[in-house]
Amino acid sequence: MPTAVCWLRRDLRLHDHRALRAACAEADAVVPLFVLDPALVRGARVSRARLVYLSDALADLDARLRRRGGRLVVRHGDPAEVVPALAAEVGADTVHWHRDATPYAATREARVTAALDREGIAHREHDGVVIQPPGSVLTKGGAPFKVYTPFARAWRAQGVAPPAAEPGRVAVPDAVASAALPAPADLGASEADRALPGGEGPGLERLERFLDGPIEVYDRSRDLLATDGTSRLSADLHYGTVSPRQVWAGLAEADAHRAFADELIFREFYHHVLAAWPETAATEWSARFRDLPWGGPGPELDAWAAGRTGYPIVDAGMRQLAATSWMHNRARMIVASFLCKDLLIDWRHGEAHFLRHLVDGDIASNNGGWQWAAGTGTDAQPYFRIFNPVRQGERFDPDGAYVRRWVPELAEVPTRWVHAPWTLGPLEQQAAGCVLGRDYPEPIVDHAAARQRALDWFATHARD
Numbered sequence: 144m145p146t147a148v149c150w151l152r153r154d155l156r157l158h159d160h161r162a163l164r165a166a167c168a169e170a171d172a173v174v175p176l177f178v179l180d181p182a183l184v185r186g187a188r189v190s191r192a193r194l195v196y197l198s199d200a201l202a203d204l205d206a207r208l209r210r211r212g213g214r215l216v217v218r219h220g221d222p223a224e225v226v227p228a229l230a231a232e233v234g235a236d237t238v239h240w241h242r243d244a245t246p247y248a249a250t251r252e253a254r255v256t257a258a259l260d261r262e263g264i265a266h267r268e269h270d271g272v273v274i275q276p277p278g279s280v281l282t283k284g285g286a287p288f289k290v291y292t293p294f295a296r297a298w299r300a301q302g303v304a305p306p307a308a309e310p311g312r313v314a315v316p317d318a319v320a321s322a323a324l325p326a327p328a329d330l331g332a333s334e335a336d337r338a339l340p341g342g343e344g345p346g347l348e349r350l351e352r353f354l355d356g357p358i359e360v361y362d363r364s365r366d367l368l369a370t371d372g373t374s375r376l377s378a379d380l381h382y383g384t385v386s387p388r389q390v391w392a393g394l395a396e397a398d399a400h401r402a403f404a405d406e407l408i409f410r411e412f413y414h415h416v417l418a419a420w421p422e423t424a425a426t427e428w429s430a431r432f433r434d435l436p437w438g439g440p441g442p443e444l445d446a447w448a449a450g451r452t453g454y455p456i457v458d459a460g461m462r463q464l465a466a467t468s469w470m471h472n473r474a475r476m477i478v479a480s481f482l483c484k485d486l487l488i489d490w491r492h493g494e495a496h497f498l499r500h501l502v503d504g505d506i507a508s509n510n511g512g513w514q515w516a517a518g519t520g521t522d523a524q525p526y527f528r529i530f531n532p533v534r535q536g537e538r539f540d541p542d543g544a545y546v547r548r549w550v551p552e553l554a555e556v557p558t559r560w561v562h563a564p565w566t567l568g569p570l571e572q573q574a575a576g577c578v579l580g581r582d583y584p585e586p587i588v589d590h591a592a593a594r595q596r597a598l599d600w601f602a603t604h605a606r607d
C-alpha cells in the first residue's frame with residue numbers, strides 16, 4: 144500500500160495544508176512528521192516564548208490529527224538524517240513538504256533533498272509558508288522587486304487561490320514510533336514563558352475574533368500604541384498554524400481590510416527579498432551602507448535593551464517586549480530607529496535581541512524591519528529621516544497610556560510632559576514622584592545632537 148511522509152515545519156495546521164492534502168490524496172497511509180532539530184532548539188537566536196508556542200502548536204496538531212484517525216510523529220535529530228530514515232522505515236514513495244525559502248530552511252531542504260535522492264525516494268514541494276512563492280513575483284524584466292509598492296501591485300495582480308480543504312482522514316501506520324510531544328521544559332522553557340496560547344485552534348480563534356470586528360477600524364487604530372488594534376496573528380503566521388491564504392480569504396473590499404492586506408503583503412515582500420538576496424541575512428542589502436563603523440555592545444546597548452534610555456516611548460516598547468515577548472509595530476519602528484540612528488549601534492545587535500525575545504521572531508520580517516529602520520534595506524527609511532522619539536510618542540500615544548502602562552515610574556507625570564519628563568522642573572518631578580536620575584533615567588543622549596551626529600556620520604561613511 145503506498146505510503147507518504149509529510150514533513151512539517153512552519154505549517155503546523157490541518158486547514159489549507161497543500162502538502163498534507165496531496166500526501167493523503169496520493170497514499171493510503173501518511174506519516175505527519177515533525178523533526179525536533181537540536182540545532183534549532185538550542186540556537187542562540189531562539190526565544191523561550193517561541194519554544195512554548197511550538198510546544199503548544201505540536202500538541203494542538205496532534206489532537207487534531209487524532210480526531211481524524213491519525214497522530215503526529217515526532218523524531219529528534221538532523222532532518223537530513225531523520226527524514227530519509229523514516230521514509231525508508233515506512234517504505235514511503237514520496238515525502239511532501241511546504242517550501243520555506245528563508246536561508247537556513249532552504250539549505251536544510253537542499254540537504255534533505257540530496258539525502259532522499261541518494262535513497263531513491265521522491266519528494267514534492269508545495270506552497271504554503273507564504274501565499275506567492277519567492278521567485279514568482281517579478282518585474283517585467285524578470286528581476287526581483289526592490290520597492291514594496293510595485294511589488295504589492297504585481298503580487299495582487301496574480302490573484303490568490305482559495306485555501307485547500309482539510310484532509311478527511313489521516314491514516315498513520317500503527318507501527319511507527321514517535322518520541323513524546325515536547326513539553327516547554329523539554330525545550331528549555333517554562334510555562335512562565337508563554338506569550339499567548341499557541342497552535343491552530345487558538346490561532347483560528349484569534350483570526351475569527353479579529354475578522355469579527357477589530358479589522359473594520361484597523362486602518363485607524365493600527366498605529367495607536369495603547370489600543371489593541373492589530374490582529375496578534377504574527378506568531379500564528381510564523382509557525383503556519385494559521386495559513387496566510389486562510390487569512391486572505393477572510394478579507395473584504397474595504398479600506399480597513401485593504402490596509403490589513405497590505406501588511407500581509409509586506410510579510411510576503413520581505414520573504415521574497417530575503418530569498419532573492421540571502422546574503423542580507425548577515426549584511427546590508429544596500430552596498431552603499433556596508434562596512435559602516437557602527438557601535439557595538441556597551442552601556443548604551445544595555446540601557447536600550449533594559450528599557451532605560453530615558454526616552455519614555457523607547458523604554459515602553461522595550462519593556463513591553465521583555466514582559467510580553469511581543470511589541471507593537473509602531474514601537475518596533477521607534478526603538479529600532481533609536482538604536483540605529485540616535486545611538487549608531489549596529490542594527491544586527493537589535494535584530495538579534497528581537498529574535499531572542501519575540502514570540503513572532505521571524506528572520507525575514509525581522510531582518511526586513513531592522514534594515515528598513517537602519518536605512519540599509521530595500522525601500523528603507525532614508526538615513527536622513529530620523530524619528531523624533533518625543534514627537535512619535537505625542538502622535539501615537541497622545542494621552543500617554545502606553546508609556547504609563549509599561550513605564551510605571553511615569554504613572555503620575557502629567558500628559559503634557561509624559562513623553563519628555565526631563566522638561567519638568569525639579570519641584571514638578573517631586574510632585575509627580577518621578578525624580579530623574581533617581582526614579583527614572585536622564586536621557587542617555589540628547590536627541591537633537593544625536594540626530595545631527597547621525598546625519599554627519601552617514602554622510603561621511605556611506606559610499607556614493
Ligand SMILES: Cc1cc2nc3c(=O)[nH]c(=O)nc-3n(C[C@H](O)[C@H](O)[C@H](O)COP(=O)(O)OP(=O)(O)OC[C@H]3O[C@@H](n4cnc5c(N)ncnc54)[C@H](O)[C@@H]3O)c2cc1C
Pocket residue numbers: 365373374375376377378380381406407409410411413470471472473475476479497501503504505506508509510511512513516
Ligand atoms: C524592527 C522590526 C522588527 C520586526 N520583526 C518582526 C518579526 O520578527 N516577526 C514578525 O512577524 N514581524 C516583525 N515585524 C513586523 C511587525 O511589527 C509585526 O508583524 C507586527 O507587529 C505583529 O503584530 P500583529 O500580528 O498584531 O500585526 P498586524 O498589524 O495585525 O499585521 C498582520 C500581519 O501582517 C504581517 N506584518 C505586519 N506588519 C508587518 C511588517 N512591517 N513587516 C512584515 N510583516 C508584517 C505580520 O505577519 C502580522 O501578523 C517587525 C517590524 C519592525 C519594524
